[in-house]
Amino acid sequence: MSEALEAQQRLQAVARDPRAYLEQWRQAHPGGKVIGALPMNFPREIAYAAGVLPVIVQDDQKPVTEGRALLAEFYCGYTRNLADQAATGRFDMYDALFMADHCIQLIGSADIVRAVTPQPVFFGMLISSLSDSWAGAKIAEMMGEFRSELERFSGRTIEDHELRASIVAYNKDRQLLRRIFDDRSAGSAVHSPTQLQDYVVSSMVMDPVEHHRLLEAAVSEPASRDRDARVRVHLSGHLCHAPRRELLEVIEDSGALVVDDDLYTGRRYLSTDVDESLDPLDAIGKWYAQRNVNIPCPTRVQHDADWDEYLVEATRSSGAEAVIHLMPKFCEPHMLFYPELRKSLEAAGIPQLLIETEHEGIPLEAFRTRVEALVELTLRKRPVHV
Amino acid sequence: MTTTTTTTPARDQTNRLTMTRTGSKMIADYWEDLFVARENGKKIVWYNGGALNPMFQAAGLAWCHGEAFAARLAAQQLEGPAQLAGAEYGYNSELCSYSRTHLGCAVLTVQGSDDPQTGVVGLHDRVDLASKLPSPDFFVNNYAGCSTGQQWDEVSFRIFGKDLPIFNISHPFLWGNKPDAGYLRGEEWDSASQYVRGQLVELIDFMETQTGEPFDYDKLNESMTYIKRAAELRQEGLELCKAKPAPATFWDWIACIAPINFLPGDQALVDYFQGVKDEIQHRVDNGISGIENEKYRLYFDGIMNWNKLGFLSRRFAEHGAAVLAGRYIQNAFWQEPQLIDTSDPLLGMAQHYLLCPTNHGSKTLDYLTLKDTADYDIDGLVFHATRTCRAFTGPQRLLAKSARDNLGVPSIFFEGDVADASFYKDEILESRLVAMLEAIDVARERGDHKVAGSGAEVAWPS
Numbered sequence: 048m049s050e051a052l053e054a055q056q057r058l059q060a061v062a063r064d065p066r067a068y069l070e071q072w073r074q075a076h077p078g079g080k081v082i083g084a085l086p087m088n089f090p091r092e093i094a095y096a097a098g099v100l101p102v103i104v105q106d107d108q109k110p111v112t113e114g115r116a117l118l119a120e121f122y123c124g125y126t127r128n129l130a131d132q133a134a135t136g137r138f139d140m141y142d143a144l145f146m147a148d149h150c151i152q153l154i155g156s157a158d159i160v161r162a163v164t165p166q167p168v169f170f171g172m173l174i175s176s177l178s179d180s181w182a183g184a185k186i187a188e189m190m191g192e193f194r195s196e197l198e199r200f201s202g203r204t205i206e207d208h209e210l211r212a213s214i215v216a217y218n219k220d221r222q223l224l225r226r227i228f229d230d231r232s233a234g235s236a237v238h239s240p241t242q243l244q245d246y247v248v249s250s251m252v253m254d255p256v257e258h259h260r261l262l263e264a265a266v267s268e269p270a271s272r273d274r275d276a277r278v279r280v281h282l283s284g285h286l287c288h289a290p291r292r293e294l295l296e297v298i299e300d301s302g303a304l305v306v307d308d309d310l311y312t313g314r315r316y317l318s319t320d321v322d323e324s325l326d327p328l329d330a331i332g333k334w335y336a337q338r339n340v341n342i343p344c345p346t347r348v349q350h351d352a353d354w355d356e357y358l359v360e361a362t363r364s365s366g367a368e369a370v371i372h373l374m375p376k377f378c379e380p381h382m383l384f385y386p387e388l389r390k391s392l393e394a395a396g397i398p399q400l401l402i403e404t405e406h407e408g409i410p411l412e413a414f415r416t417r418v419e420a421l422v423e424l425t426l427r428k429r430p431v432h433v
Numbered sequence: 434m435t436t437t438t439t440t441t442p443a444r445d446q447t448n449r450l451t452m453t454r455t456g457s458k459m460i461a462d463y464w465e466d467l468f469v470a471r472e473n474g475k476k477i478v479w480y481n482g483g484a485l486n487p488m489f490q491a492a493g494l495a496w497c498h499g500e501a502f503a504a505r506l507a508a509q510q511l512e513g514p515a516q517l518a519g520a521e522y523g524y525n526s527e528l529c530s531y532s533r534t535h536l537g538c539a540v541l542t543v544q545g546s547d548d549p550q551t552g553v554v555g556l557h558d559r560v561d562l563a564s565k566l567p568s569p570d571f572f573v574n575n576y577a578g579c580s581t582g583q584q585w586d587e588v589s590f591r592i593f594g595k596d597l598p599i600f601n602i603s604h605p606f607l608w609g610n611k612p613d614a615g616y617l618r619g620e621e622w623d624s625a626s627q628y629v630r631g632q633l634v635e636l637i638d639f640m641e642t643q644t645g646e647p648f649d650y651d652k653l654n655e656s657m658t659y660i661k662r663a664a665e666l667r668q669e670g671l672e673l674c675k676a677k678p679a680p681a682t683f684w685d686w687i688a689c690i691a692p693i694n695f696l697p698g699d700q701a702l703v704d705y706f707q708g709v710k711d712e713i714q715h716r717v718d719n720g721i722s723g724i725e726n727e728k729y730r731l732y733f734d735g736i737m738n739w740n741k742l743g744f745l746s747r748r749f750a751e752h753g754a755a756v757l758a759g760r761y762i763q764n765a766f767w768q769e770p771q772l773i774d775t776s777d778p779l780l781g782m783a784q785h786y787l788l789c790p791t792n793h794g795s796k797t798l799d800y801l802t803l804k805d806t807a808d809y810d811i812d813g814l815v816f817h818a819t820r821t822c823r824a825f826t827g828p829q830r831l832l833a834k835s836a837r838d839n840l841g842v843p844s845i846f847f848e849g850d851v852a853d854a855s856f857y858k859d860e861i862l863e864s865r866l867v868a869m870l871e872a873i874d875v876a877r878e879r880g881d882h883k884v885a886g887s888g889a890e891v892a893w894p895s
């Protein structure tokens with residue numbers, strides 16, 4: 048097996064089974080601490096600088112069983128999955144949990160996790176109203192709190208040079224990931240959406256240095272594949288967790304080719320680097336603010352950051368002909384903002400399809416039919432060459 | 434919207450406070466004034482979340498609380514047109530029904546802003562309350578806890594073309610990271626209180642810019658003096674409801690929400706709550722109860738099901754179940770008036786905004802729920818699993834388990850919604866309620882109902 052293929056398989060394995068990776072990591076780092084970081088904006092750089100492995104908690108895609116007794120069925124699938132992970136002891140792979148984000152369903156599920164697991168759950172709420180004149184100061188203050196809390200948790204002081212090194216490691220990994228995504232939006236069809244999802248999810252789980260090494264190997268063999276004649280689509284949504292792989296496969300199997308996305312387990316996650324020229328903690332604060340400028344998120348409130356405009360612009364630069372909205376069922380921020388997206392895409396004449404995704408029992412065949420209908424509609428809009 | 438299956442409860446066995454009729458009149462007058470506010474030369478602010486009305490009152494503004502308007506539409510079964518407009522605009526029916534009702538109004542308002550003189554939409558169709566809402570001059574968001582509350586106003590701002598000013602107040606969620614964290618205490622509480630107070634000062638600057646007038650601090654103090662007094666009377670009235678049989682019920686207090694939540698702070702407000710308290714005192718003195726034949730004392734957790742208010746009150750009364758207390762009453766709406774310093778009220782106001790019942794971690798909510806359960810000698814808890822309000826429903830399962838484990842008090846869940854009647858299933862409530870009441874009867878006969886019994890001391894968990 049080639050080195051590239053081996054690396055690809057390893058990344059896939061980590062993305063699909065973080066627990067196995069963490070077990071190996073613990074064996075290789077006796078006494079090392081692992082934290083589970085809830086999405087979407089926890090500054091992993093600070094934890095890593097403290098010698099802690101920060102792992103973004105994934106929807107492990109297992110059916111919700113005991114978690115049903117803890118959280119209402121009208122919570123989004125990800126948060127119900129979190130409650131289930133807590134109820135069935137699957138959080139035992141973390142020594143503590145950290146959360147930074149203001150989404151009420153996420154907070155609700157973290158509260159359940161706190162109540163039923165022995166691990167401490169620290170919630171440092173980053174201000175979500177980002178147009179306020181005091182937002183910068185509040186972000187900086189909270190980043191300071193994260194630093195202190197992680198120092199307390201790890202039992203060591205985080206030096207600035209360690210923070211810098213951590214920033215460099217994460218930037219390097221993000222930059223490589225971003226290059227792959229940029230290649231895709233520029234025309235390369237080498238990587239499938241599931242493969243890219245595996246690359247991003249594995250980066251959310253792994254030590255960044257190790258991940259970067261593997262990712263470099265994974266993409267080391269020169270390969271090129273141009274877009275074929277399928278309808279070019281942009282995937283939008285899933286703000287905090289991965290859509291099911293089967294769904295991504297069905298999309299590409301129904302005459303569509305994914306050329307870009309703004310998914311959390313895609314471009315949204317890797318959109319922004321931390322400025323290495325600034326004071327490191329200050330730079331991490333600015334990174335948080337900048338992320339919402341680069342790809343606006345409806346869980347934040349920022350009057351001049353427009354997800355709808357971003358989306359229209361993204362389709363222009365990638366050449367996407369249509370947009371598929373992947374909206375997790377019951378995701379409030381997405382439900383609230385969706386009409387704005389719809390309106391802007393309509394005004395721009397871009398065909399679109401809304402798919403409400405579920406945690407379990409996805410009606411794949413129904414999705415296939417709907418994607419095919421979108422494909423047909425979009426094809427009809429293609430210029431006819433005679 | 435409105436399709437639902439309900440059977441009418443038998444003869445009405447409630448004995449509602451007559452004073453609430455006065456409240457209804459005050460509320461109706463308030464809305465009528467708001468509908469003509471622009472004609473009367475007032476600027477109009479749309480806001481959501483904590484009761485900022487004394488600030489607006491002092492700034493000489495007319496104010497429209499989005500949730501209150503959605504609740505009013507639902508209570509009057511008039512939410513349909515707004516929700517349809519929202520659905521057409523693209524809002525999913527699983528979205529918070531308060532927000533999609535109010536956003537539907539925003540859509541109607543924008544679509545129909547064909548009367549620039551008054552800004553009142555649809556004067557040609559006065560029957561349709563949804564379209565009577567005057568368009569705003571600016572927005573203020575003051576939502577604690579629930580992220581949807583914050584995002585909702587941002588979306589309103591966008592529906593209005595991003596042309597109107599908007600001011601946001603952020604509230605740290607009272608999570609309790611620090612060991613000293615507790616209800617109304619600890620470093621987290623102190624720093625969050627100061628932070629929100631600071632933002633209120635910024636809000637005053639913002640309002641001065643909008644109105645072009647200096648803010649009237651004396652007026653704020655005056656308004657808060659009335660509100661504090663009204664809140665104290667409300668607390669005293671609630672305290673009286675611990676009597677057996679209970680002289681008034683949760684449903685009476687629900688009818689008192691609008692006055693305490695958004696009516697102007699003035700003598701009329703104080704008189705109203707004095708009247709409520711006096712009526713309750715009179716009932717206590719004369720052994721008059723809030724329902725006929727009180728057999729069970731229940732607690733109601735969840736945001737109100739406004740479409741079903743009268744119906745639910747009758748449904749419970751029919752079974753001899755006096756619903757006495759609930760998170761939405763005891764733990765909301767200026768519930769800690771001692772925090773308000775009427776000569777400098779901003780800090781106490783900020784603290785009340787933080788005390789929104791969706792802004793606490795479950796440890797605090799558990800403490801508050803157990804305390805009220807013990808204090809009101811509650812026999813069972815009823816959880817309104819409010820379908821589109823995830824903020825209220827998140828901790829409910831934990832609260833139910835804790836009441837059972839710590840006090841031996843059983844619970845039921847029933848599904849409904851704040852402003853969408855289609856989620857309410859009457860058969861489910863009826864069968865579960867009957868089952869719980871029967872279980873209470875059996876436990877009473879066995880002598881093992883409520884291990885902790887009446888008056889149990891509930892302490893802050895160590």
Ligand code: SF4
Pocket residue numbers: 123124125126150151152153286287288346375377378379380381
């Ligand atoms: S952002 Fe949406 S999907 Fe993610 S936790 Fe919040 S509600 Fe759920």
Ligand code: SF4
Pocket residue numbers: 529530531532579580581582585736791821822823824825851
């Ligand atoms: S979900 Fe509940 S708490 Fe949140 S905005 Fe809607 S009604 Fe308010």
